[in-house]
Amino acid sequence: xxxxxxxxxxxxxxxxxxxxxxxxxxxxxxxxxxxxxxxxxxxxxxxxxxxxxxxxxxxxxxxxxxxxxxxxxxxxxxxxxxxxxxxxxxxxxxxxxxxxxxxxxxxxxxxxxxxxxxxxxxxxxxxxxxxxxxxxxxxxxxxxxxxxxxxxxxxxxxxxxxxxxxxxxxxxxxxxxxxxxxxxxxxxxxxxxxxxxxxxxxxxxxxxxxxxxxxxxxxxxxxxxxxxxxxxxxxxxxxxxxxxxxxxxxxxxxxxxxxxxxxxxxxxxxxxxxxxxxxxxxxxxxxxxxxxxxxxxxxxxxxxxxxxxxxxxxxxxxxxxxxxxxxxxxxxxxxxxxxxxxxxxxxxxxxxxxxxxxxxxxxxxxxxxxxxxxxxxxxxxxxxxxxxxxxxxxxxxxx
Numbered sequence: 001x002x003x004x005x006x007x008x009x010x011x012x013x014x015x016x017x018x019x020x021x022x023x024x025x026x027x028x029x030x031x032x033x034x035x036x037x038x039x040x041x042x043x044x045x046x047x048x049x050x051x052x053x054x055x056x057x058x059x060x061x062x063x064x065x066x067x068x069x070x071x072x073x074x075x076x077x078x079x080x081x082x083x084x085x086x087x088x089x090x091x092x093x094x095x096x097x098x099x100x101x102x103x104x105x106x107x108x109x110x111x112x113x114x115x116x117x118x119x120x121x122x123x124x125x126x127x128x129x130x131x132x133x134x135x136x137x138x139x140x141x142x143x144x145x146x147x148x149x150x151x152x153x154x155x156x157x158x159x160x161x162x163x164x165x166x167x168x169x170x171x172x173x174x175x176x177x178x179x180x181x182x183x184x185x186x187x188x189x190x191x192x193x194x195x196x197x198x199x200x201x202x203x204x205x206x207x208x209x210x211x212x213x214x215x216x217x218x219x220x221x222x223x224x225x226x227x228x229x230x231x232x233x234x235x236x237x238x239x240x241x242x243x244x245x246x247x248x249x250x251x252x253x254x255x256x257x258x259x260x261x262x263x264x265x266x267x268x269x270x271x272x273x274x275x276x277x278x279x280x281x282x283x284x285x286x287x288x289x290x291x292x293x294x295x296x297x298x299x300x301x302x303x304x305x306x307x308x309x310x311x312x313x314x315x316x317x318x319x320x321x322x323x324x325x326x327x328x329x330x331x332x333x334x335x336x337x338x339x340x341x342x343x344x345x346x347x348x349x350x351x352x353x354x355x356x357x358x359x360x361x362x363x364x365x366x367x368x369x370x371x372x373x374x375x376x377x378x379x380x381x382x383x384x385x386x387x388x389x390x391x392x393x394x395x396x397x398x399x
Contacts, residue, residue, distance in 0.1 A: 022131055023364045027348065034352040037390045039312075039378045040360040042184070042330060046383060048249035049290065049297065056253075056286035065281025071273055073101025073257070073284060080288040081242070081257045088216075089227050091235075097262040100269050103279040104254035105214045105243040110136045111272035112210045112239050112258065113176075117142040121175035126161065128365030128372055130184050130212070137178075145169050146367045149186050151324060151335075158324030158333065159186040163197045170201065176208045177201075179228060182215040185362055185377045186333050187326020189223040195231060203233040208264075214243035214256070215329045217298050220306040223327040229259070236261045239268065244287040247301070249381075253283040305330055305380070308387060312380040315391025320398055321376075330381035333362060337374050339397060344376045355393045 024041045031038035047053060059065055065074065072078065078095040085091040093099055102108040109132055117123055119141030125133050127146035137144045147169050152160040179198060181190040190198075202209050209228060216225045229238040239260040245251035258268055309325075313332055316323050321334040341347050344361035352358050362375035380387060 023360055024131075027358050027360055030349075030352055031358040034356070034358075036352040036356045036358045037382075037386060037393070038358045039380070039382065039390055040348075040358040042379045042381060043251045044249040044381045045386060046249065049293070052248060052250070052286050052290045052293075055289045056283055059282035059285040064285050065283070067281070069278050069281040069284060071278055072096075072269060073099070074281070074288070076288040077101055077255075077257070077284040077291075080291040081259065084291045085227075085240075085259055089230055091227065091229055091259070093259045094262075098259060098265055100258040100260075100265050100272065101280075101284060102256040102258060102272060103276040104245060105212065105241050105256040106132050107254075107272065107275055107279075108241040108256045108258050108268075109133065109210070109212065110139070111268045111275060112241070113137055113140045113142070113178075115267040115271040116208055116210070116239070116264075117175055120173065122171060122173045123176045123178055124166070124169050124174060125178040126180055126183060127367060128185055128362055128375075129178075129180065131365065133178055134367075142175070143173070144367070145174070148366070148371055149183065149188055158326060159183070159188045161188070161190065161194055163194065166198070167201060170205050170207070174205065174207060176210060178210050178212070180212040181228075182213075182219055182223075182225065182328025184215065184329050185331050185360075185365055186324065187329050187331055189219050189225060189327040192224075192226055195226055195228055199228060199231040199234045202237060208237055208239070209234065210239045210241065212241050214241065214246045216242065217247045218302060218305055218330060219328040220302070220309060221327060225328070237264075239264050244283075244290060247298075248287070248290045250283070250287075253280055253287070255280045255283050255287045308380045308382070308384070311384065312378060312387045312391065315387070315394065316378065318398075319391065319394040330379055332378050332380060334376050334378065335374050336376055342374050344372070344374055348376060355396050357390050357393050 027040040078099040081099045082093045082095040113136040117140035121142045122145050123137045123142045124145045127148045147166045149159040211228045219225045229240050242257050244255040313323050324333045348361045360377045362372040363369040366372045
């Protein structure tokens with residue numbers, strides 16, 4: 001796995017020896033040092049709804065959350081998460097025993113893997129994958145087993161899962177499937193057929209499943225987000241992860257959550273309490289109000305990002321990139337082969353000097369960097385004028 005970009009400290013635990021500075025830190029620093037537009041790291045450049053910001057201010061002023069909140073999360077937010085899952089997907093969760101608030105989705109992933117994976121257990125993850133997956137599996141002492149999503153030109157999605165490859169990856173040591181849909185960085189949204197096959201495999205082989213669904217409200221065109229927990233046999237074996245940062249554009253608040261059956265929540269909470277213990281007190285009350293926003297908010301949020309996707313995608317094509325059209329998230333994966341280039345990492349290192357734009361090489365999200373050697377990821381969760389200026393600058397690549 002090449003997700004980290006510098007050599008590890010000589011005293012670092014051997015499980016983390018392959019991990020150094022993240023690609024996001026490196027590329028964001030490069031954006032600052034060169035004065036470039038940062039389309040590498042996935043954070044919005046505008047804040048979320050004004051009424052939700054005011055809800056956070058109100059909580060601060062009222063003294064709610066200024067001291068340690070309850071370990072599982074404030075009751076208002078746990079109730080709001082449960083209500084959201086019921087309203088959107090028909091999933092019923094008990095706020096007291098089946099919902100856990102975390103310091104963003106990243107802590108939720110770490111706590112789930114630390115709690116559920118034993119040393120030498122195998123964890124299957126869809127590759128390319130978010131870089132914390134590999135580090136968290138390593139910290140748990142597990143062995144990561146990648147199943148690669150491959151570029152595809154038919155059926156709508158740009159990348160597709162090979163279900164036969166997934167089945168073949170399961171062995172007697174497989175403990176857990178780590179599923180991400182909508183998928184970062186490819187933008188793939190798993191279909192009902194694919195999710196049904198995953199569910200049947202999990203039931204047949206008695207596997208646990210952790211599903212990272214932080215982009216659940218960012219699905220485009222005719223794609224549909226289907227929580228794996230809604231499928232037969234999955235409610236009791238699935239840990240579902242959500243995030244306020246991605247849905248409400250408050251990434252700095254670091255509010256995430258886990259929904260699962262009581263035994264799974266108890267296990268994840270046992271690990272989580274020794275990570276941050278608690279976090280984001282006043283923001284939890286604000287996110288509780290955000291989750292109760294009317295459907296019109298979520299519809300407008302999705303439509304706005306679909307338009308931004310098309311704006312950036314059109315500009316990237318005009319600049320000469322091969323563009324894989326994402327069905328979800330706020331990332332576009334491209335290929336630099338049309339430029340006669342093969343090394344995305346080298347390309348991204350010089351792109352700020354050539355064009356004043358920063359992107360991220362997808363090769364860092366693969367165990368085998370050659371699998372994504374020529375792929376480059378751009379984020380489109382930015383102001384229209386920023387995207388327009390970035391695509392204008394990228395026109396310098398046109399021969």
